[in-house]
Amino acid sequence: MRIRTRLNLMVLLPFGVAAFTAAIIFWESNREEAYLQKSRVTAEIVKGALDLNLSAKQYLLFQEERPIEQWRTSSQSMQEDLNDLKVGSREEQLLIAGMRQYHGRAQQLFSQVTESYKSGLPLPDVNKLLLERLSGQLTICLTTISNDAIRLDRLSYEKINSFRERANLLIISFLLLLAMVISSTAWLLSRRIIAGIKGLGARMEVVGSGDLNPQAGTVADDELGQLSRSFEGMTEKLREITVSRDDLAREITERKGIEAEREKISEELRHKVTELEASNRELESFSYSISHDLRTPLRSIEGFSQFVLKIYHDKLDDEGKDYLLRINNAAQRLAKLIEDILQLSRMTRHEMVRTEVDMSAMAREIVNDLAKSEPDRQAEISIQEGLLADGDPHLLKVMLQNLLENAWKYSRKQTTTHIEFGRTNRDGRSVFFMRDNGTGFNMAYVQKLFQPFQRLHDMTEYPGTGIGLATVQRIISRHGGKVWAEGEIGKGATFSFTL
Amino acid sequence: MNGMKKKIILLVEDNPDDVTLTLLAFKEKKLVNEIVVAKDGEEALDYLFGTGKYAGRDLSVMPTLILLDLKMPKIGGLEVLQRLRADERTRLLPVVILTSSSEDRDVVESYKLGANSYIQKPVDYQAFMDAVGQLDLYWLVLNKSCLDKSI
Numbered sequence: 001m002r003i004r005t006r007l008n009l010m011v012l013l014p015f016g017v018a019a020f021t022a023a024i025i026f027w028e029s030n031r032e033e034a035y036l037q038k039s040r041v042t043a044e045i046v047k048g049a050l051d052l053n054l055s056a057k058q059y060l061l062f063q064e065e066r067p068i069e070q071w072r073t074s075s076q077s078m079q080e081d082l083n084d085l086k087v088g089s090r091e092e093q094l095l096i097a098g099m100r101q102y103h104g105r106a107q108q109l110f111s112q113v114t115e116s117y118k119s120g121l122p123l124p125d126v127n128k129l130l131l132e133r134l135s136g137q138l139t140i141c142l143t144t145i146s147n148d149a150i151r152l153d154r155l156s157y158e159k160i161n162s163f164r165e166r167a168n169l170l171i172i173s174f175l176l177l178l179a180m181v182i183s184s185t186a187w188l189l190s191r192r193i194i195a196g197i198k199g200l201g202a203r204m205e206v207v208g209s210g211d212l213n214p215q216a217g218t219v220a221d222d223e224l225g226q227l228s229r230s231f232e233g234m235t236e237k238l239r240e241i242t243v244s245r246d247d248l249a250r251e252i253t254e255r256k257g258i259e260a261e262r263e264k265i266s267e268e269l270r271h272k273v274t275e276l277e278a279s280n281r282e283l284e285s286f287s288y289s290i291s292h293d294l295r296t297p298l299r300s301i302e303g304f305s306q307f308v309l310k311i312y313h314d315k316l317d318d319e320g321k322d323y324l325l326r327i328n329n330a331a332q333r334l335a336k337l338i339e340d341i342l343q344l345s346r347m348t349r350h351e352m353v354r355t356e357v358d359m360s361a362m363a364r365e366i367v368n369d370l371a372k373s374e375p376d377r378q379a380e381i382s383i384q385e386g387l388l389a390d391g392d393p394h395l396l397k398v399m400l401q402n403l404l405e406n407a408w409k410y411s412r413k414q415t416t417t418h419i420e421f422g423r424t425n426r427d428g429r430s431v432f433f434m435r436d437n438g439t440g441f442n443m444a445y446v447q448k449l450f451q452p453f454q455r456l457h458d459m460t461e462y463p464g465t466g467i468g469l470a471t472v473q474r475i476i477s478r479h480g481g482k483v484w485a486e487g488e489i490g491k492g493a494t495f496s497f498t499l
Numbered sequence: 500m501n502g503m504k505k506k507i508i509l510l511v512e513d514n515p516d517d518v519t520l521t522l523l524a525f526k527e528k529k530l531v532n533e534i535v536v537a538k539d540g541e542e543a544l545d546y547l548f549g550t551g552k553y554a555g556r557d558l559s560v561m562p563t564l565i566l567l568d569l570k571m572p573k574i575g576g577l578e579v580l581q582r583l584r585a586d587e588r589t590r591l592l593p594v595v596i597l598t599s600s601s602e603d604r605d606v607v608e609s610y611k612l613g614a615n616s617y618i619q620k621p622v623d624y625q626a627f628m629d630a631v632g633q634l635d636l637y638w639l640v641l642n643k644s645c646l647d648k649s650i
Contacts, residue, residue: 298622
């Protein structure tokens with residue numbers, strides 16, 4: 001049972017009992033009131049009987065009119081009183097019936113007496129005896145009525161008494177019952193509450209000390225039970241929160257671990273970068289010494305061989321001249337090779353800047369220089385206007401130089417050199433192209449085209465070191481673009497690139 | 500014109516082959532200047548300031564042109580340049596750097612230190628001879644140096 005219900009009970013029960021008691025008392029007093037009323041009537045009847053007796057005696061003595069009147073009045077009253085009596089038990093009814101009967105008899109007797117007197121003045125003696133007997137009977141009658149009335153009253157009194165005793169007993173037992181119920185309810189209630197609180201308190205201590213293992217709350221139906229279940233629910237939630245907090249903590253530790261890893265990797269990267277920068281610098285000084293140190297003896301070879309050719313010209317036979325010439329040529333080739341290697345390494349080392357570059361203007365410049373170097377060449381060069389690109393001007397110049405020099409070189413044998421430099425749109429991207437009508441190349445060897453020192457043509461026909469296109473590719477890849485070539489033997493070549 | 504003083508060219512070069520080739524080039528081009536050869540930086544400075552090997556030289560006679568190589572033992576070309584630009588007596592002399600290096604670094608440094616010109620020695624000998632001819636034409640004939648005082 002819920003605590004509130006019990007409390008309600010403890011509050012309502014006394015009220016109920018009080019109401020009940022009040023009802024009983026009220027009823028009892030009603031009954032007493034009725035009894036008192038009845039008692040008054042019986043008293044009246046007794047008094048009436050006495051009055052009647054007195055009136056009868058008076059008449060018998062004085063034979064006046066007045067007692068007859070009095071008798072009538074009293075008799076009338078008695079009649080009324082007898083009617084007023086409320087009948088209860090069978091005994092009472094019998095009594096009242098008896099009284100009525102006797103009243104009737106008394107009435108009869110009195111009438112007989114008055115009649116007797118009214119009929120004749122002097123009364124015979126025999127009649128006197130009769131009258132006395134009559135009067136005696138009248139007295140007995142009236143006395144009986146009186147006694148009956150008294151007995152009636154007594155009966156009522158006893159009845160009311162026992163009723164009152166019963167009512168009092170009822171009240172007392174109810175009160176006792178109430179006391180018992182209330183005290184037992186209170187005691188049980190307090191026990192329940194204390195037990196509940198203690199239990200909850202114990203659980204709180206356990207949970208408060210850190211043990212979040214939930215238990216099922218008590219199954220009790222009442223408020224404390226609910227409290228206990230709510231508490232266990234809260235404990236469960238706490239446990240979940242703790243678990244998720246632990247998970248979170250673990251995740252944070254993991255993340256920290258990952259961060260540390262990342263830091264370490266970054267650190268390693270930084271080291272690598274520093275190392276790379278150092279080795280780049282080494283490379284730079286290396287290329288520098290190469291360029292100087294290789295060239296110097298080369299110059300001697302070249303110079304002296306030329307000089308011998310010149311000065312001892314007539315002292316040499318054709319073969320001697322030929323060999324010296326070869327020495328000379330070889331030296332020059334070596335020089336070009338060194339230059340190209342240097343350039344290639346410079347392209348990689350060069351720190352790129354990105355700006356807008358006018359490739360058309362650059363190409364025109366280069367072509368002008370080429371034309372000037374060979375004024376006899378017939379050439380038709382078409383350069384598209386407004387070819388702008390985003391890249392490093394120095395690198396792009398070298399690249400264009402290489403491409404244009406190639407185009408110029410390989411179309412040497414044509415009557416008219418046609419070189420075209422422009423831009424098209426392919427798959428939404430703008431692609432630059434360099435086309436020439438030179439000797440072209442075999443597409444089967446297109447892979448080798450961009451590799452350093454790989455040549456697809458005869459050295460004597462088309463001299464070169466094979467570095468040019470490798471340089472071009474390196475520059476373009478540094479710009480994040482792609483370069484490719486299409487060619488056909490005898491028809492020329494087209495080099496396309498994106499930036 | 501009074502007896503044209505022979506113009507002196509100071510050639511500072513450590514490589515004997517290069518020296519020979521240069522002298523040959525001058526000869527081929529029929530150039531008549533007197534050429535003083537210093538085989539390293541130390542000798543060059545000795546000549547210019549009249550010390551060491553050239554102690555007691557008449558320092559009023561200065562070269563009209565100095566052809567200076569960069570990579571030399573003992574004292575390098577750039578240091579020679581620095582020193583001769585620091586001294587009042589030699590500060591204004593024309594110096595042409597004649598070297599096989601074409602590195603930007605060297606070019607910039609040379610000009611920074613006060614070189615008048617920078618020429619990369621071509622490997623091709625013909626080209627070298629042409630360059631020598633042009634050098635002579637420009638610096639000794641066309642160019643008015645601080646030494647060309649009409650006395």
